[in-house]
Amino acid sequence: MLSKPLIITPNRILLSVPHMSGAELRWVQEAFATNWLSTVGPNLTELEKCFQKTLGQHTVALSSGTAGLHLALRLVGVQPGDEVVTQSLTFVASANPILYEHARPILIDSERTTWNLDPELLEKFLKLRARVNRLPKAVILVHLFGQPGAIEQITTICRNYGVALIEDAAESLGSRYHGRHPGTFGDVGVFSFNGNKMITGTTGGILISSDAQKANCARHWSTQARDADPSGINNYLHTERGYNYRMSNVIAGIVRGQLDVLPSRVIQRRSVFERYRNALAGIPGLEPQPDAPWATPGPESGSMPDNPSYHSRWLSCFLIDEAQFGCSAPDLIRWLHLANVEARPVWRPMHLQPLFSSAERIGGEVAEDLNARGICLPSSSSLTLEDQAFVIARIHEAHSSGISSKSMSQKKRAN
Numbered sequence: 001m002l003s004k005p006l007i008i009t010p011n012r013i014l015l016s017v018p019h020m021s022g023a024e025l026r027w028v029q030e031a032f033a034t035n036w037l038s039t040v041g042p043n044l045t046e047l048e049k050c051f052q053k054t055l056g057q058h059t060v061a062l063s064s065g066t067a068g069l070h071l072a073l074r075l076v077g078v079q080p081g082d083e084v085v086t087q088s089l090t091f092v093a094s095a096n097p098i099l100y101e102h103a104r105p106i107l108i109d110s111e112r113t114t115w116n117l118d119p120e121l122l123e124k125f126l127k128l129r130a131r132v133n134r135l136p137k138a139v140i141l142v143h144l145f146g147q148p149g150a151i152e153q154i155t156t157i158c159r160n161y162g163v164a165l166i167e168d169a170a171e172s173l174g175s176r177y178h179g180r181h182p183g184t185f186g187d188v189g190v191f192s193f194n195g196n197k198m199i200t201g202t203t204g205g206i207l208i209s210s211d212a213q214k215a216n217c218a219r220h221w222s223t224q225a226r227d228a229d230p231s232g233i234n235n236y237l238h239t240e241r242g243y244n245y246r247m248s249n250v251i252a253g254i255v256r257g258q259l260d261v262l263p264s265r266v267i268q269r270r271s272v273f274e275r276y277r278n279a280l281a282g283i284p285g286l287e288p289q290p291d292a293p294w295a296t297p298g299p300e301s302g303s304m305p306d307n308p309s310y311h312s313r314w315l316s317c318f319l320i321d322e323a324q325f326g327c328s329a330p331d332l333i334r335w336l337h338l339a340n341v342e343a344r345p346v347w348r349p350m351h352l353q354p355l356f357s358s359a360e361r362i363g364g365e366v367a368e369d370l371n372a373r374g375i376c377l378p379s380s381s382s383l384t385l386e387d388q389a390f391v392i393a394r395i396h397e398a399h400s401s402g403i404s405s406k407s408m409s410q411k412k413r414a415n
């Protein structure tokens with residue numbers, strides 16, 4: 001077991017780091033030069049315009065993706081005591097906003113195909129609930145690691161039962177599903193610009209909706225919900241509960257500078273994954289996260305199909321079969337840590353969290369297996385060939401020497 005605090009040395013190879021384009025500083029400097037240093041300004045306007053144009057949806061720039069998910073729940077009418085379905089296998093930020101609204105999470109297992117919300121379990125659950133007239137208020141579909149979930153099935157199911165669909169697309173900016181961006185299929189979609197995501201503003205998020213009224217409402221709530229005041233002197237009038245969730249114009253400048261490189265970041269991350277896949281292909285018991293059955297050749301292939309579907313490979317994920325590989329996923333994570341390489345497990349399911357111990361759960365075996373056997377390898381778009389070769393060599397070593405928790409202390413390498 002890892003007991004000492006992690007020492008981050010300068011040479012540590014990290015999981016996913018910010019990768020600036022160089023254009024960000026220009027927009028940040030312009031914000032300073034023109035004194036647009038609040039939650040209003042040209043960077044914000046430009047960022048929203050750009051997303052609106054690319055995604056064909058109304059957009060609201062926010063302080064974080066989590067803030068976006070919180071507003072999304074309110075936009076679809078979630079009230080205290082309502083039930084909200086989400087996939088158990090996700091980062092806690094998908095589920096925390098359910099608690100903010102004092103709603104009740106229902107945690108459904110993942111499917112093996114995409115690692116995301118299992119459409120069959122969802123349909124069975126909604127069918128049962130429709131019979132007793134107790135449908136949940138909303139479903140949150142997460143597109144984990146850049147892999148779009150079973151969007152077509154899930155949008156149809158939600159439509160059939162009249163349940164709102166929120167897409168947590170925080171990890172999937174840059175992916176495609178039949179030519180469209182995941183996040184644009186539900187009633188509301190949310191992206192994140194957290195420091196470890198595909199592109200970053202150091203922090204930040206964006207909410208999108210095809211419904212202008214929803215977007216306007218989110219913008220209103222995100223700035224403390226101050227109403228127009230008939231007195232003409234803006235005499236602080238508030239009817240609804242609001243938040244301080246708006247993005248700052250400085251952060252918007254950073255994200256703005258990242259927008260142009262988004263396509264190349266996707267190609268770079270997909271190339272990182274491809275190199276792992278090729279270099280590790282011969283190792284038994286080490287299996288890459290599969291492409292969904294509908295995946296087409298990706299953007300790096302040169303000739304893109306008209307309606308491409310592809311995984312952005314935000315993170316390069318693998319599954320380990322301990323018996324064949326020679327050690328478990330946690331052992332490999334510890335082994336890489338000793339070599340100054342950061343790898344992480346696939347998310348710990350929400351139904352295993354003390355925080356959600358009283359939540360209703362539907363299945364969970366797939367999520368548990370993916371968490372127990374999954375490993376996310378360093379996936380930065382800026383990862384050098386040399387560093388990646390180092391990671392790959394350590395994995396080959398772990399396999400051939402059959403490390404385990406017990407033997408690890410003897411095999412500790414000097415950093």
Ligand SMILES: *Cc1c(COP(=O)(O)O)cnc(C)c1O
Pocket residue numbers: 063064065066067090091093094142168170171191192193194203204205
């Ligand atoms: C990062 C992330 C979020 C939250 O985004 P923040 O901008 O960090 O608040 C939500 N859901 C998932 C699945 C994420 O990975």
